[in-house]
Amino acid sequence: MGSVTRIVLQRLGLGLLTLFIVSIVIFTAVNMLPGDFAEAILGQGATPQAVAAIRHDLGLDQPPVSRYLEWLADAVRGDLGTSFAQANFASFVGSDAGAGMASVADTLVPRFRNTMFLAGVTAAIAVPVSLIIGVLAALYRNSVFDKVANMATLTSISSPEFFLAYILILFLAVLNPWLPSLSNIYDGMGFGERLEKTMLPALTLTLVVTAHMMRMTRAAIINLLASPYIEMARLKGLSPMRVIVRHALPNALAPIINVVALNLAYLITGVVVVEVVFVYPGIGQLFVDSVKIRDIPVVQACCLIFASAYILLNLLADILSILSNPRLRHPK
Amino acid sequence: MNDNAPLLKIRDLRIEGRSDETWLPIVNGIDLDLHRGEVLGLIGESGAGKSTVGLAAMGFTRDGCRISGGSVVFDGQDLVSASADAKRALLGKRIAYVAQSAAASFNPAHKIIDQHTEAPVTHDVMDKAESQADAMELYAKLRLPNPDEIGFRYPHQVSGGQLQRAMTAMAMSCRPDLIVFDEPTTALDVTTQIEVLAAIRRIVDEFDTAAIYITHDLAVVAQMADRIKVLLKGDEVETADTRTMLAHPTEDYTKSLWAVRSFARPVKPAVAEGSVPLVSVRGITAAYGKVDVLRDVSFDMHTGRTVAVVGESGSGKSTVARCITGLLPPRSGMVEFDGTPLPADYRKRTKDQLRQIQMIYQMADTALNPKTRIGDIIGRPVEFYMGLKGRAKRARVNDLLNQIELDPDQYYHRLPSELSGGQKQRVGIARALAAEPRFIICDEVTSALDQLVAEGILKLLARLQDELGLTYMFITHDLATVKAIADEVVVMKDGKVVEQGGKAEMFRPPHHPYTDLLLSSVPEMDPDWLTDLLAERGADNLGDAAIDKM
Numbered sequence: 002m003g004s005v006t007r008i009v010l011q012r013l014g015l016g017l018l019t020l021f022i023v024s025i026v027i028f029t030a031v032n033m034l035p036g037d038f039a040e041a042i043l044g045q046g047a048t049p050q051a052v053a054a055i056r057h058d059l060g061l062d063q064p065p066v067s068r069y070l071e072w073l074a075d076a077v078r079g080d081l082g083t084s085f086a087q088a089n090f091a092s093f094v095g096s097d098a099g100a101g102m103a104s105v106a107d108t109l110v111p112r113f114r115n116t117m118f119l120a121g122v123t124a125a126i127a128v129p130v131s132l133i134i135g136v137l138a139a140l141y142r143n144s145v146f147d148k149v150a151n152m153a154t155l156t157s158i159s160s161p162e163f164f165l166a167y168i169l170i171l172f173l174a175v176l177n178p179w180l181p182s183l184s185n186i187y188d189g190m191g192f193g194e195r196l197e198k199t200m201l202p203a204l205t206l207t208l209v210v211t212a213h214m215m216r217m218t219r220a221a222i223i224n225l226l227a228s229p230y231i232e233m234a235r236l237k238g239l240s241p242m243r244v245i246v247r248h249a250l251p252n253a254l255a256p257i258i259n260v261v262a263l264n265l266a267y268l269i270t271g272v273v274v275v276e277v278v279f280v281y282p283g284i285g286q287l288f289v290d291s292v293k294i295r296d297i298p299v300v301q302a303c304c305l306i307f308a309s310a311y312i313l314l315n316l317l318a319d320i321l322s323i324l325s326n327p328r329l330r331h332p333k
Numbered sequence: 334m335n336d337n338a339p340l341l342k343i344r345d346l347r348i349e350g351r352s353d354e355t356w357l358p359i360v361n362g363i364d365l366d367l368h369r370g371e372v373l374g375l376i377g378e379s380g381a382g383k384s385t386v387g388l389a390a391m392g393f394t395r396d397g398c399r400i401s402g403g404s405v406v407f408d409g410q411d412l413v414s415a416s417a418d419a420k421r422a423l424l425g426k427r428i429a430y431v432a433q434s435a436a437a438s439f440n441p442a443h444k445i446i447d448q449h450t451e452a453p454v455t456h457d458v459m460d461k462a463e464s465q466a467d468a469m470e471l472y473a474k475l476r477l478p479n480p481d482e483i484g485f486r487y488p489h490q491v492s493g494g495q496l497q498r499a500m501t502a503m504a505m506s507c508r509p510d511l512i513v514f515d516e517p518t519t520a521l522d523v524t525t526q527i528e529v530l531a532a533i534r535r536i537v538d539e540f541d542t543a544a545i546y547i548t549h550d551l552a553v554v555a556q557m558a559d560r561i562k563v564l565l566k567g568d569e570v571e572t573a574d575t576r577t578m579l580a581h582p583t584e585d586y587t588k589s590l591w592a593v594r595s596f597a598r599p600v601k602p603a604v605a606e607g608s609v610p611l612v613s614v615r616g617i618t619a620a621y622g623k624v625d626v627l628r629d630v631s632f633d634m635h636t637g638r639t640v641a642v643v644g645e646s647g648s649g650k651s652t653v654a655r656c657i658t659g660l661l662p663p664r665s666g667m668v669e670f671d672g673t674p675l676p677a678d679y680r681k682r683t684k685d686q687l688r689q690i691q692m693i694y695q696m697a698d699t700a701l702n703p704k705t706r707i708g709d710i711i712g713r714p715v716e717f718y719m720g721l722k723g724r725a726k727r728a729r730v731n732d733l734l735n736q737i738e739l740d741p742d743q744y745y746h747r748l749p750s751e752l753s754g755g756q757k758q759r760v761g762i763a764r765a766l767a768a769e770p771r772f773i774i775c776d777e778v779t780s781a782l783d784q785l786v787a788e789g790i791l792k793l794l795a796r797l798q799d800e801l802g803l804t805y806m807f808i809t810h811d812l813a814t815v816k817a818i819a820d821e822v823v824v825m826k827d828g829k830v831v832e833q834g835g836k837a838e839m840f841r842p843p844h845h846p847y848t849d850l851l852l853s854s855v856p857e858m859d860p861d862w863l864t865d866l867l868a869e870r871g872a873d874n875l876g877d878a879a880i881d882k883m
Contacts, residue, residue, distance in 0.1 A: 227396065229437040236391060237452040238424035251442035327442055327487045 005323060009316065016312040023308045024076070024301055028069050031297050037061055038085045041294040059085055072301065081105040082298035086291075105302045109284070111188060113306060116283040118186075119206070119276075120268035122199050127207040128214065128261055135218025135257075140245050142223060154212030166205045166278040173201060184281040202279045206272060210264040217260040221253035228252075255322035262318030270307040340408055340510055340543050341367040341390060347402035348385050348394065348567075359385055359398065360567040369510065370541040374558030374575070376548060376590075378783035379754070381564040383547045387513045390545055391428050392420045408510065425452035429504035431533075433516040435496035439488035445496075446484030449503045458507045471502035474539070475532040494525035498532045505536055512537070514546045518553060522645040522810060523854040530556060530856075531867055549783060551590060552856035555579055556863040563587050575860050589785065591858075598795055600837065601820050604635045609672045611636045611804045612690075612772055617656050617666035626652045627663070627828045634821075636771070639798065639805040641819035641836075643812065643851065649828040650808045654774045657806070658690055670772070688718045691765035695777035697757035701749040707734075707760055708745040714767040733763040737793060755786035762793065766801075776808045791818055812855045816840065824848050 039055040040047060056062045060071070075082055084105050134154075138147045157165060174182035184198045222245060225231060234248040273285030284303060291299035323329050343365040349356040360382040367373050375383045385398065392412030394400055405412040407428065412420060429452075432438035440448060450464035459467060465484070472480035475498040488496060497517055504512050514533065518526040534557060537544055546557045554561055554575075561578045563570040563586070571584045582588050610633035619627040627649045634640045642650045655661035657668050659679030668675045670689060676682050694700035701710055711730045715721050721729055731741040737759040749757055758778060765773050775794065779787035795818060797803060809815060815822060815836070822839040824832040824847065832845040844852065856862060 229432055229434060230440040232395070233430065233432055233438040234440070234451075236388075236393060236424055236430040237455070238421040238426060239451065239455055240421065243455075247443075248440050252440070328489050331487050331490060 004329070005320060008323070009320065012312075012316045012319070016309070016316070019312060020305055020308055023304055024073070025069070027301055027304045028065070028072070028297065031292070031295060031300055032065050034292075034295060036295065038295045038297070042086070072298065076301075076305075081109075081302045084108045084291075084299050085296045086294060086299070105298045108287070108299060109302055109306070112282060112284045112287045115186060115281065116269060116272070116285065118195065119199055119202055119272065119281060119283060120265065122196065122203040123206040123210070123268050124265055126203060127210050127264070130207065131211045131214035132218055132257070134211070135215040136222065136245060136250065138215065138219040139222035139226075139249070140241055142219070147219075150215065154215050157208040158212035162205065162209055162274045163278050165208050166202070166275055169201055169205055169208075170278075173204075182279070184279040186282065199281070202272075202275050202281050205275050205278075206268060210267065214257070214260050214264055218253070218257050221256045222249045225249045225252055251325070254325040258321045258325065259315075259318045262314040266311045266314045269310040338409075339366040340369045341365070341545075342406040343386075343390065343403065344406075345403040346386065346389055346400070346405060348382070348389060349399055349401045351397045351399075356399070356401070358401075358567060360389070362403065363564070363567075363569055365390070365562065367511070367543050367545065369543050371560070372537060372544045372546055372558045374546045374548065374554035374561040375564060376551060376554050376561060377564035377570075378549060378785065380566065382567040383549075383564055384515050386564070387515050387545055387547045388430075390511070390513055391424060391430060393424075422456070425509075426456040426458060426507045427509050428511045428513070429507070429509040431497075431500050431504045431512060431514045431517050434520050435500040435517075436488065436493055436520075438500065439496060441488055444485055444487055445491065445499050445503075449484060449499070449506055452503070453506050456507055464506060468502060468506065471505055471536075472499065474536060475499075475502055476528070477502075492525075494521055494528055497521065497525075497529045501529070501533055501536060505540065505542075508540055509542060511543045511545070514544055514557075516548050519548065519550070523812070523856075524645060524850055526553070526856070527854050527863070527866070530863060533557070534863070550856065552858050552862070555858050555860045556856060563590070579858055579860065597817050601638060603835070604638070608635065610634055610669075611671055612657065612806070613669040614653065614657065615667050615669065617653070617663040617668070619652055619656050619661055619663040621652075621661075625664075625828060627656070629666070630825075630828070630830055631666075632823045632830060632833055634772070634804055634806055636804055637798065637802045638820040639807055639818050640821045640823060641807045641809060641815040642823045642825060643809060643815055644825035645810060645851075647827075648825040650810075650825055651776055652828075653825075654692065654776055654806065654808060657774065658692060684718065688768045689770050690772050690774070691768050691770040692774045692776065693758070693761045693765050693778050696781055697754065697761045698749075698781075700761055701757060701764075703749050705748075706745070707739075707747050707749070707752070710749075710760060711763045711767050714764060718768045729767070733767055736766065736797065737763045739763075753786075754782055755789060758782065758790055759793065762790075762797070766797070770803070772804045772806070774806045774808070777810070778807075779814060780809065780811060787814075794818070812852060824851070 037056070038059065039052045039061060042055070043051055053062070060068060063071075072082060082105050134150050138150045141147055170182045173180045180201050181198050182201060184202055186195050186198050190198075226249060231244060231248055234244045239248075269284075271285075272283065273289055275281070276283045276285045277289075284306065287299065288303040290296075291303065343363060346360055346363045346365075347358065348360040350359045351357075363382075363386055365373070365386070375387060377383050385394070388394060389400060389405055390407075392405060392407075392415060400413050403413065407423065410419070410423075412423075439445065446465055446468050449468045450459075450461050453459040453464040453467075454461050458464075468484050469480050472483055477483050477495055477498055483491065483495070483499070491499065501517070517533065518529050521529060530553065536542075544557075546554060548554050548557075558575050560572060560574045562572040563578075563584070565586055570586050571578075571582070573583075578587070579591075582591055612634045614630060614632050617627055617630045618625065630649070630653060632640070642653060644650050652661065656663045656677075659675065659677065659682055662677035667677065670686065675686060679687065708727075708730055711733050712726055715726050715729045715733075719729070730745070734741040734744060739756060739759060744752075744756075749760070752760065761778070778794075779790050782790065791814065794805065798805060805818075807814070807819060819836045822833065822836055823830055824839070824845065826847050832839070832848050839848065840852070842849075853866065859865075
């Protein structure tokens with residue numbers, strides 16, 4: 002078990018380094034985009050004085066390196082700064098500088114919670130469904146079921162997400178008004194209602210991620226079917242289902258876990274199109290909006306969350322893969 | 334039921350295997366009768382169809398194979414026409430299987446005892462608690478250490494010989510009428526093999542189980558079987574009871590199998606006093622990580638002679654080879670070549686020093702690049718070491734192919750997958766010869782081959798030694814091979830040399846006790862050998878125990 006602890010610490014250390022590099026890359030990239038927050042927010046009617054005033058207020062007149070270092074110093078202390086958009090709003094209504102300004106954390110947390118809720122609902126549907134279809138496809142390999150499952154999942158992964166979303170809306174919201182097509186959830190909503198509103202985007206995302214996980218499950222299991230211990234299990238007179246679930250699946254877990262983790266990370270970081278279609282207030286939309294108006298602190302924070310999701314989920318997958326190997330779990 | 338009717342009756346069994354789009358015959362009409370309590374030995378070389386017939390006796394064929402004709406009648410029921418459900422009801426319960434490699438055939442994800450209880454619980458023979466208690470009893474009967482506890486370990490936590498006995502116990506879990514043993518001791522060392530053979534025989538006797546015992550080792554089958562059936566390329570050669578078969582084989586093929594063990598080289602004169610050894614291993618201590626695998630190993634190898642390094646797996650034989658070739662720099666000690674010390678790391682050796690020492694590997698399959706043609710495999714060292722190109726290189730490769738008795742016109746452009754096991758090993762030899770070395774390390778070069786093929790390789794190596802004055806270091810665990818070709822013998826155990834000397838002295842008593850154990854553990858053709866040996870050693874003083882005492 003000592004080796005697992007060492008791997009975790011090592012990977013967390015590397016993860017921090019990754020976050021640092023990500024923050025530099027994103028900061029540089031946003032600065033290289035034409036225009037800044039002041040120009041973006043004032044638009045056509047911008048006077049040079051107004052632009053300069055806002056720049057001064059937000060510190061945008063400072064050189065990028067010192068701005069980055071300042072942000073980094075705050076971030077290390079856990080302060081992700083203030084959203085430009087919120088700050089601007091506060092100063093326009095004439096209140097004291099700083100008063101009533103929403104921090105990045107305040108902006109982000111509810112959005113992040115929504116994103117996690119959507120990812121969670123999707124995972125709760127997609128992971129068991131993919132595993133079950135994958136196991137069944139391996140059990141009845143080359144049968145009609147196997148071919149239909151493969152074709153259906155491949156079709157759904159090959160179609161653009163928004164297209165899948167509109168098809169689901171057409172069938173589940175328009176033709177049969179079972180589910181709401183708008184997912185405008187808000188704080189204080191009951192769990193049941195929230196779940197109902199989240200259902201359509203969750204189903205869309207399920208269609209997107211199932212193929213990958215299901216095909217890996219099938220392939221990893223079939224890969225093992227020629228092993229001597231599978232032959233042994235068959236020669237003990239066990240049913241084909243038991244051979245696959247009890248003898249093949251536990252040994253096929255490592256690759257499956259890794260694909261599941263990749264897809265879960267995608268659910269947190271890559272769902273902006275689906276959020277837009279369903280007007281779901283998740284982190285993806287916030288991110289796109291913030292890039293549009295060059296709201297650097299929010300962009301930075303979003304990217305750090307995305308990167309952390311990848312790092313942590315992959316780390317978790319690696320740990321689970323190690324733990325799924327009895328040789329490592331039970332040393333000699 | 335009628336006691337005279339055979340338990341298993343196979344008639345005109347035909348099995349085909351798919352090759353691309355066509356079906357090729359693997360087994361061409363085998364008949365077989367097996368009575369209750371009888372053990373039938375099934376022997377032959379690889380490709381003879383032994384395992385295929387053994388599995389077909391259970392109504393089972395591997396993927397890509399099919400039973401194309403004949404019948405397999407087990408206790409009145411034809412398994413060829415039986416439904417999958419009907420077969421499943423028999424498998425594990427009345428017919429059980431013991432596979433070649435227990436390490437590969439136990440599921441790594443579950444405890445041994447959970448795999449043991451699976452068949453009895455599935456077939457409603459016992460409930461889980463009863464089956465566990467029964468498993469512990471069987472473990473005790475098979476003389477496994479800590480029978481109450483060993484089942485709760487995972488397969489990788491138990492040694493190979495113990496796993497093989499646990500698998501025999503697992504086959505016994507439902508007290509089947511028939512067990513198919515598929516080369517159950519082939520992967521084991523000789524000393525471990527004895528424990529497993531003794532355990533199998535004891536339990537088969539005790540429960541009066543009928544068995545099909547598949548092996549390519551004649552001496553083993555002589556100990557285990559009441560009757561022997563010899564197979565060759567899917568056809569039966571002959572069947573007779575064991576003693577008759579051993580004493581009076583009627584077919585030429587059977588006689589040739591029997592004769593393999595008689596190959597031996599003439600004894601060479603002793604090494605002249607004071608001559609410089611070609612390779613001298615001096616006090617080598619080596620380690621993988623923190624674990625010492627060699628401790629102060631020293632021995633000499635003289636020009637034109639064959640030194641056999643013997644010992645069980647894990648004794649450090651191959652590690653010595655890695656130190657000599659410089660792949661594993663030793664922690665202390667050194668290797669001298671022709672009187673001059675060699676740099677410990679191969680990266681620091683000159684090209685000429687590298688050229689002088691070549692290796693031939695155990696698994697020709699994995700030692701040859703599957704995507705490279707034979708001519709290029711041999712041509713590469715010709716170009717690299719000898720600097721030959723174009724026509725000169727081609728001519729040299731043709732010479733080498735002729736030396737290993739493969740026709741250059743036929744084989745130059747072939748891929749390794751188009752060659753048989755023995756031919757691949759010959760290519761491995763040619764690749765080593767291409768560097769024109771003086772010293773060749775042969776690492777278990779015949780242990781993956783059938784006896785007739787292995788004999789061909791040994792004869793080839795002997796001829797090349799005579800013609801080219803080569804020196805061989807021959808790593809092996811097979812003492813029959815040692816007897817056949819060695820001039821000197823080095824016996825290793827736990828990373829140390831326990832005994833060394835000329836072959837004649839080694840095979841003449843008195844021995845070091847470990848050498849004695851190794852020698853006495855090699856099965857002999859005498860069908861009473863195992864019985865006598867067990868009586869001599871005392872039933873409880875086998876393998877593990879005997880080794881521990883030293």
